[in-house]
Amino acid sequence: MEHFNTFPDRKGTRSVKWDKVQELYGSDNVQPLWVADMDLEIASPIKKALHERVDHGIFGYTFTDEALNKVVIDWVKNHHNFDVASNDIVYSPGVLETIHMTILTQTDELDKILIQTPVYHPFQHMIKRHNRTLVTSPLINTEGHYTMDFNDLEVQFKTGVKMMILCSPHNPIGRVWTKKELQRVLELAKQYHVLIVSDEIHADLVYSGHKHTPMASLDSVASHPIITLMSPTKTFNLAGLQISYAIIPDKKIRTQIKNAFVRFGMTMLNPLGITALEAAYTQGEDWLSQLIDLLTTNKTLVETTLEPYDSVTVTQAEGTYLLWLDFNHLGMSHDDLKTWMEKEVGLGLNSGIAFGENGSGFMRMNIASPTTYITEALDKLTKALDNKA
Incomplete structure (x- = not known):
């Protein structure tokens, strides 16, 4: 190897x-x-591309373009059968940064945000730091196999939950949620008007016999807003290069999040991150x-x-x-x-x-x-x- x-x-x-x-x-x-x-x-192809970019010797202001969008679109389509429109892509330094901007723009202080524990610990910290109300729906552990508690999820949604941060595939339990499970989450979210923020950074790291399904690729999505968060960083060991993207079909939400990045001065990516993404998705x-x-x-x-x-x-x-x-x-x-x-x-x-x-x-x-x-x-x-x- x-x-x-x-x-x-x-x-x-x-x-x-x-x-x-x-x-x-x-x-x-x-x-x-x-x-x-x-x-x-x-x-090696990523390393080579980075060497060539470094050898160029200039690291000035950088932008993303349709050619980079196409690289992302092709990867997501080929690996996850998920059709993405170019205009729906929003780049950022990382998944967590996009979640921060989503919390700030799509919720108000004290609004309820739900996570399914045990789950990636920064989620709970972000919710609390923005003075939102943390709501948990514990997963069910049956002899080492975890499942969602849909009855509890509905109970929590009924209390006025505004947003759900879904971890798919799930960190730390390693579940790759089935299409049926995701469909049920979506049904409940639509019924109770809960925005889904789907952290799918581990989407490419799935074992034989299992298949990752992007939540936003489900047939029943219709007009319900879903924000999908992906990145090559976990897949290709590039976390330090800080490159990720969100897929946000809802124009209003997309504009609000993009404007939030502008307000906080986060308008440009690391040029080496862009180079690494392109090489990873085309030669990795x-x-x-x-x-x-x-x-x-x-x-x-x-x-x-x-x-x-x-x-x-x-x-x-x-x-x-x-x-x-x-x-x-x-x-x-x-x-x-x-x-x-x-x-x-x-x-x-x-x-x-x-x-x-x-x-x-x-x-x-x-x-x-x-x-x-x-x-x-x-x-x-x-x-x-x-x-x-």
Whole structure:
């Protein structure tokens, strides 16, 4: 697999994942498997395109155009059977930045915004920081398989929820929502006039046997407003280049969000981000195919290695490179679990409770690394579990 057998040295690059280990865990001996970027070198065609752009030597004011829009349109159509109009595309530095602008323009202070926990933790922080009312609809966990609680979702919508932030595919539980599930969410949203903001940044990272369906591609969308958020950054390990796009068919909403970016002075993208997007979406297919193979290998390795242990359950991931591990059978408090994982096991995972109260006893593990690195982590974990038996 291209570039996937060699572990890159990321220390000294101001890497959040690697250069903050001491600060976050109080020790340099903790093996980080947390923040959602990859310990994998980017695809050669992207690297080549970036080199050529850097060699040009000038990084002046940059704009997006119809040619770039076509690259996005073709990718989304070919990979997700989703027809996108060029005028509907709004670029931004990141998905979260677009969610911020959406909250500011489409809701008022104290308005209710719903998320389905456990879910990507910045959602709840953004809602609170903008003085909106956080509403949660917990997902149902049935022996390691999560589903939406549609009865509760309707109950919450009835209270006057203004916006729902949907995570699809879902981080951290790894669900790839089925078309039937998404149809039901849409039906309820239309009935109760709830704006759907669909974070689909993990759309391309789906395992065999599953298929991502963009919420806005559903036949029953009709005139109901949906904002779709996508990016090549998770797919191709480009997060630091800050490039994403929103698909917003509703002209009024699209104009309001674009104007908000102007008000905050966010009107231009990083030229290297533009270069990377174009190269990724036109020349990155082979690399992505190899990546899915690697992630499948690593996911299977984690599942088979931990299967004999009753004290930990691996939630069956259908997408993303993040695994949701249930340690509740260890009988520890969440604080004790976190301390044990860092101090005794020597692994730096994401604390599950950060994703919602129903994440207590869970940890999120990033498997986007060479298999040897995942094997090293599993050796530490199984040794520690054996010692507790």
